[in-house]
Every structure is written in structure tokens, then in C-alpha cells.
Amino acid sequence: MLQSHGQKVRLGPTLVLIKDATKRLVRKRAKHYDQRVKEARLKIWRVMDCxxxxxLAAMLxxxxxxxxxxxxxxVDAETRDKLCQISAATIDRLLSAEKKKWALKGRSHTKPGTLLKQQIAIRTVSEWKDQPPGLVQIDLVAHEGGDAHGDFLQTLDVTDVGTAWTETQAVRNKAQKWVVEALEAIRRRFPFPWIGVHSDNGNEFINAHLVRFCHHHQIAFTRTRPYRRNDNCYVEQNNYSVVRRAVG
Known part of the structure; x- marks a missing residue:
């Protein structure tokens, strides 16, 4: 009835109603999912590897x-029915606090490469559809345990875009020498020859060692746009599902 602050409505000869926007009735929404549902949902989420x-909603x-x-x-029948009806958005909302506890801080150790990257072509996410076997995306996954000081183990993750074939190799640190050696070891294990290598803009990849490696094996070398992880999405999605689930 009252649309704006200060509006007056006469309800009688001596009674006038004035709206005050600072005084609003806050209605508390009744909680549909009780503690039993939350505990059961949290247990299932952990069982399914978060x-x-x-x-999760589709599988419940x-x-x-x-x-x-x-x-x-x-669980009782009521809790079971609620678990089976819970939506994906509600699951993510209820798990938001728990996810923050498990989130790792500062996982990215990529540093910008040198001026050499200006000589390496950019390939965007829209250019990866219907690719033949042999076009691989590469990335390094750090296992520093939350402390990035000094040397620590890295995993080189290599994923073929066309077939999703994935190979990994442990690397003692991000030195260009070890990265190229690991790439060569993975290349030899692959079931088909490489025709292209695609990386992010980190200096562990954008360097003369990898350029020579690709030139020697007649492999095209491309890179992502700066700060566009989706350009390397095929290997990025395996960094957790393949590497971190097994190594951490």
C-alpha cells in the first residue's frame, strides 16, 4: 500500500499512517533441512571425494x-526423502563453509614468461573443438603443502585434447631442464605422436629449452592468453581429478 518513505495514508478522521522505510518486518524463513540432513549430506559429499x-544432486x-x-x-525415511530432493544450488550453499575449510591458499606458482612468448602463437579455448590425437595441453601441479619456500615436488600433467589420454611425471622443481626431460619421457610413453604442445605463460614452459624441444620434434608450440585458464581447460580439469586426488 505504501510505496515510498514518508508517504501518508489517512485511515480515519484523526488517524494517519506514515511509512518509515527504516522499520521493516523481517520474516525468518523456516529451515527445511535440519541437522540430520546436513550431517548426512556432508558425509556423502566426503565419500564422493568432495x-x-x-x-552430487544427480547421484543422491x-x-x-x-x-x-x-x-x-x-537415516530415517524423512531424512532420506529430503536428501533425494535437495537441489544442486542448495547443496553448494550448505557446503560453502565446509569448502572454505578445505580450500588451499596460493596454489598457483605460475610466473610470467620472458619476451620469448611474443614469438609463440596464442590458442584460445574456442579453437580446441574436434581436434585429432596428438594435440596436448601441459601444466605443472605444485605439491608444496602450503609452504612455497624452497624446492618441492611438482607433477607435470599432459593431456591429449582429442582423446583425453593423460600422462603424468614427477619433477623435482620447476627448472626448465627437468621440465623438458619429463616432457620427453612422457612423449615416448604416449601411444601416438605429438603434433602440438600448448601451455600457459609460466617461465617453466615459455623458454628456449621447450622451443628447441618442439622444433627438434617438429611439434607446434602454442600458449594461452594471459590469465585465461580456460584456454588450457583440458589439462586444468585433470590437475585435481588425476593429480591432486592421488598426490595432494
């Missing part, structure tokens, strides 16, 4: 009965 809400109707059948979860 997957995203969209994947099938997963909850399986966990009950094998004695891994004891």
Missing part, C-alpha cells in the same frame, strides 16, 4: 539407498 553440487537418489543397503548410512 564433488560439486550438480554432480541412487547413492543414498546404496549406502543404506550396505550399512554405511543410517
Amino acid at each position: 564433488i560439486c553440487g550438480k554432480r 537418489p541412487e547413492l543414498v539407498p546404496i549406502l543404506q543397503r550396505h550399512g554405511q548410512m543410517k
Whole structure:
């Protein structure tokens, strides 16, 4: 009835109603998911290796009965029904605080490369559709345990775009020498020859060693746009699912 602050409405000969926008009635929404649902959902999320809400929501109707059948979860019928009906957005919202506890800080150790990168062509995310086998994306995954001082183990992750074939190799640090040696070891293990290598703009890749490596093996060398991780999305998605799940 009252649309703006200070508006007056006469309700009678002597009664005038004046709206005050600073005084609003706050209605508290009743909680639909109680503590039992939250605890069960958290347990399932951990069992499924902390997957995203969209994947978890699609799996819950099938997963909850399986966990009950094998004695891994004891919930009543009401809690089970709520678990099977919960939406992906609600799962992500309820898990937001828990995800923050597990989030690693400062995982990126990529530093800008040298002027050499101006000689290396850029390839964007839109150019990776329907590619033949042999075009690989590469990335390094650091295992510093939260302390980036000194040397620590790295994993070189190499993913073929066309087939999703993935190979990894341990590297003692980000020195260009070790990275190229690891690339050569992976190249020899691959079931098909490489025709292209694609990396981010880190100086562990944008260097003369890797340029010579690609030139020697007649491999095209391309790079991502600065700060555009999606340009290297095929290997980026494997950094967790393949590397961090196994190594940390």
C-alpha cells in the first residue's frame, strides 16, 4: 500500500499512517533441512571425494539407498526423502563453509614468461573443438603443502585434447631442464605422436629449452592468453581429478 518513505495514508478522521522505510518486518524463513540432513549430506559429499553440487544432486537418489543397503548410512525415511530432493544450488550453499575449510591458499606458482612468448602463437579455448590425437595441453601441479619456500615436488600433467589420454611425471622443481626431460619421457610413453604442445605463460614452459624441444620434434608450440585458464581447460580439469586426488 505504501510505496515510498514518508508517504501518508489517512485511515480515519484523526488517524494517519506514515511509512518509515527504516522499520521493516523481517520474516525468518523456516529451515527445511535440519541437522540430520546436513550431517548426512556432508558425509556423502566426503565419500564422493568432495564433488560439486550438480554432480552430487544427480547421484543422491541412487547413492543414498546404496549406502543404506550396505550399512554405511543410517537415516530415517524423512531424512532420506529430503536428501533425494535437495537441489544442486542448495547443496553448494550448505557446503560453502565446509569448502572454505578445505580450500588451499596460493596454489598457483605460475610466473610470467620472458619476451620469448611474443614469438609463440596464442590458442584460445574456442579453437580446441574436434581436434585429432596428438594435440596436448601441459601444466605443472605444485605439491608444496602450503609452504612455497624452497624446492618441492611438482607433477607435470599432459593431456591429449582429442582423446583425453593423460600422462603424468614427477619433477623435482620447476627448472626448465627437468621440465623438458619429463616432457620427453612422457612423449615416448604416449601411444601416438605429438603434433602440438600448448601451455600457459609460466617461465617453466615459455623458454628456449621447450622451443628447441618442439622444433627438434617438429611439434607446434602454442600458449594461452594471459590469465585465461580456460584456454588450457583440458589439462586444468585433470590437475585435481588425476593429480591432486592421488598426490595432494
